[in-house]
Amino acid sequence: MSETRTEISSLGEFGLIDHLTRNFEIQNASTILSVGDDAAVIDHFGKQTVITTDLLIEGIHFDLMYTPLKHLGYKSVIVNLSDVYAMNAIPTHITMSIGISNRFSVEALDEFYEGVYAACSKYNVDLVGGDTSASQKGFIISVTGVGEVAPDKFVKRSTAKKGDLVCVSGDLGGAFLGLTLLEREKKIYLENPQIQPDLENEDYIVGRLLKPEARKDIIEFFEKNDIVPTAMMDVSDGISSEILHICKQSNLGCRLYEEKLPIAELTRQAAFKFGLDPTVCALNGGEDYELIFTLKQEDYDKITLNEEIAVIGYMSELEEGCKLLTKGGNTFDITAQGWNAFRG
């Protein structure tokens, strides 16, 4: 960020909006009308439209003490696009609404929007509107994403079938360990501001928290290989919570295998350093923004080539419950211990 500090009041609300959106170029033919009117107009030319919205609140979803604004702008878009991909759809448009306190300067918001635009450009999404307001305390962000999908190719949570394979993309638990590390360093710093944060060799887990990506590649892989998952959702709260949503909504049980859970070596090492069980971090951590999905068994051969996809179990009868088979041969009930903003 530059050294100058421009007060938002010097631009006014409309001046600020013009300032923040002045250089943005439209990338999608479906964007008929963008920023500047009462609403945007989108024409999806015969495709179906998916729409999803997310709220991010300072102190609940992010801490500005260790979150650079550019990363926050990027992540705010990513968490939303992840929900669009989780419907097997391609995101095309977002709106971005912000509530800002007078702590923020125009330069600070420029930095946030640099991240927003970086994500839009990487994922070919147009920012077509939003809303801007003052907030008495804390930074509030609301993102709405719109995407398109071929008629009836969208994938719900409720349509898994007995015997289907349970799969997950990427690896799990890293973001939670990044958060654990940054919270620890924050506490040390607050107790003794002379001590510099010790983040050496922790780029991977910190990156998983602060700069997640959405799994566009997995949706493109499905399209290319003629795969339509039977059910899918994204992993924001932790896979234990997410698989229970799929089971409940599909009226089925499941059996997952601890040894099959994809956990990066760097995540495993970080867990041991904190005296935590990597499996528990992978199951309950949250903010992985990976995709969990179920597939017909006959699609197994098609996915073995993709190293970014792990088969972690299968769907069973409702009566069999939702179980985790441990490396030691024990069976546990999977419980929803994932992230919950309302837990006291």
Ligand SMILES: Nc1ncnc2c1ncn2[C@@H]1O[C@H](COP(=O)(O)OP(=O)(O)OP(=O)(O)O)[C@@H](O)[C@H]1O
């Ligand atoms: N205040 C609300 N009013 C109306 N619908 C809501 C409200 N809050 C959530 N929903 C809807 O409830 C469903 C579940 O929402 P939830 O936010 O738990 O799922 P999610 O989008 O997968 O989670 P995440 O926010 O972590 O991405 C979605 O269909 C969502 O649109």
Ligand SMILES: Cc1ncc(C[n+]2csc(CCOP(=O)(O)O)c2C)c(N)n1
């Ligand atoms: C300061 C701070 N506190 C907690 C967390 C952890 N966290 C925030 S949102 C979320 C899951 C998805 O939320 P939602 O379901 O609301 O989209 C998790 C695990 C964090 N990153 N920063």
Ligand SMILES: [Mg+2]
């Ligand atoms: Mg979701």
